[in-house]
Amino acid sequence: MATLLQFQFHSICENSLRKVKRKPQFQRSANHGLFRVSAGESGIQKTTEALVVSRSPGVLDHVFLNLFRNKMVQEVGWDSEKAGYDGLIDVANRLMLARTNSQTQEAAVRILRSLFPPLLLKLYKILIAPLAQGKVAAVMVARVTAVSCEWLMGSCRVNTVDLGNGSSLPSGVFVERCKYLEESKCVGICVNTCKLPTQAFFMDHMGVPLVMEPNFNDYSCQFKFGVSPPEEDSSLKEPCLEVCPNAIRRRTTTTLENKCPKA
Numbered sequence: 073m074a075t076l077l078q079f080q081f082h083s084i085c086e087n088s089l090r091k092v093k094r095k096p097q098f099q100r101s102a103n104h105g106l107f108r109v110s111a112g113e114s115g116i117q118k119t120t121e122a123l124v125v126s127r128s129p130g131v132l133d134h135v136f137l138n139l140f141r142n143k144m145v146q147e148v149g150w151d152s153e154k155a156g157y158d159g160l161i162d163v164a165n166r167l168m169l170a171r172t173n174s175q176t177q178e179a180a181v182r183i184l185r186s187l188f189p190p191l192l193l194k195l196y197k198i199l200i201a202p203l204a205q206g207k208v209a210a211v212m213v214a215r216v217t218a219v220s221c222e223w224l225m226g227s228c229r230v231n232t233v234d235l236g237n238g239s240s241l242p243s244g245v246f247v248e249r250c251k252y253l254e255e256s257k258c259v260g261i262c263v264n265t266c267k268l269p270t271q272a273f274f275m276d277h278m279g280v281p282l283v284m285e286p287n288f289n290d291y292s293c294q295f296k297f298g299v300s301p302p303e304e305d306s307s308l309k310e311p312c313l314e315v316c317p318n319a320i321r322r323r324t325t326t327t328l329e330n331k332c333p334k335a
Contacts, residue, residue: 133223180269193277201279210243210298226251233296245295254291257315
């Protein structure tokens with residue numbers, strides 16, 4: 073499985089880097105919108121519509137789901153009897169048990185690291201991350217994320233984000249309705265097993281700053297690669313969702329199994 077992920081990730085990254093090095097050109101495909109990047113003094117700029125990812129689940133989606141779940145099970149030491157995505161959410165809930173929030177985040181980072189060959193992460197951080205002040209790496213991981221993570225998050229598209237210095241870059245990924253948040257219905261699971269660990273993973277192990285902005289009202293989420301998280305993150309102050317199963321059960325019992333992930 074690791075070899076399959078390495079081959080797919082390397083191929084996508086290699087193709088994206090080759091496009092950046094060539095003169096600007098348009099690319100069309102059956103499944104993606106029109107997209108172009110250009111390299112120059114101003115770095116990389118979006119010039120057309122964003123890359124749109126929308127497709128039906130395929131064989132690779134099931135492969136990624138099973139691989140990711142197996143890595144979580146190895147970290148947790150427990151598996152759910154439920155099949156598919158429902159079982160994945162059960163394991164994510166169990167990941168929170170008997171751990172502090174920081175311990176959960178560290179465990180989630182280990183899971184993400186285990187999905188990639190260590191050498192690939194090191195080479196990316198050393199060779200790709202410094203190019204064009206980090207803009208090449210940010211664009212590349214945005215495209216890879218949109219293409220390879222729809223099985224986990226649902227329909228998503230690459231979009232342009234502001235970098236904070238007056239410039240913009242097609243290094244965002246907008247998730248229309250995050251499946252992971254919608255199925256878990258839990259702010260704590262979103263923040264501690266996804267948002268914070270993912271931001272830490274990309275920064276510490278790939279050299280790419282990232283801020284994720286989940287919307288707990290409509291379950292959308294905005295990824296901004298190349299943008300560092302703010303010192304004051306409002307998503308960390310969000311209250312429990314009314315539909316959170318942990319919060320509902322906590323009203324009647326306080327056992328470890330029903331511990332609030334935000335506590």
